[in-house]
Amino acid sequence: MHEISLCQSALEIIERYARENRARRVTAVWLEIGALSCIEADALSFSFDIVCRDTLAEGCRLHISTIPARAWCWDCSSAISVERHDAGCPNCGSRNLRVDGGDDMQIKQIEIE
Numbered sequence: 001m002h003e004i005s006l007c008q009s010a011l012e013i014i015e016r017y018a019r020e021n022r023a024r025r026v027t028a029v030w031l032e033i034g035a036l037s038c039i040e041a042d043a044l045s046f047s048f049d050i051v052c053r054d055t056l057a058e059g060c061r062l063h064i065s066t067i068p069a070r071a072w073c074w075d076c077s078s079a080i081s082v083e084r085h086d087a088g089c090p091n092c093g094s095r096n097l098r099v100d101g102g103d104d105m106q107i108k109q110i111e112i113e
């Protein structure tokens, strides 16, 4: 599953951060997933629980938010945000778009104690 490997790399970053800050445990993690990433929040949270077992992050709260992708519409020359792969420009309906990002996952915040 795609989400498992994403969670494993996220966990590496989280654990490194926790160790560097001499944390006893990780209490919460905020993740942002791009609207075009094809990552399912449910699958992500399920996978996260699995990879966090027996780590500093075991049992931490996971907050997931989806952020829209930014794009440029060539037809009406404006910067727009895109929520879905098959969506056109919200202004003119064009699909002649250059999309920047929105297809990845980022750690936004880590809470430790």
Ligand SMILES: [Zn+2]
Residues within 6 Å of the ligand: 073, 074, 075, 076, 077, 078, 089, 090, 091, 092, 093, 094
């Ligand atoms: Zn447009």
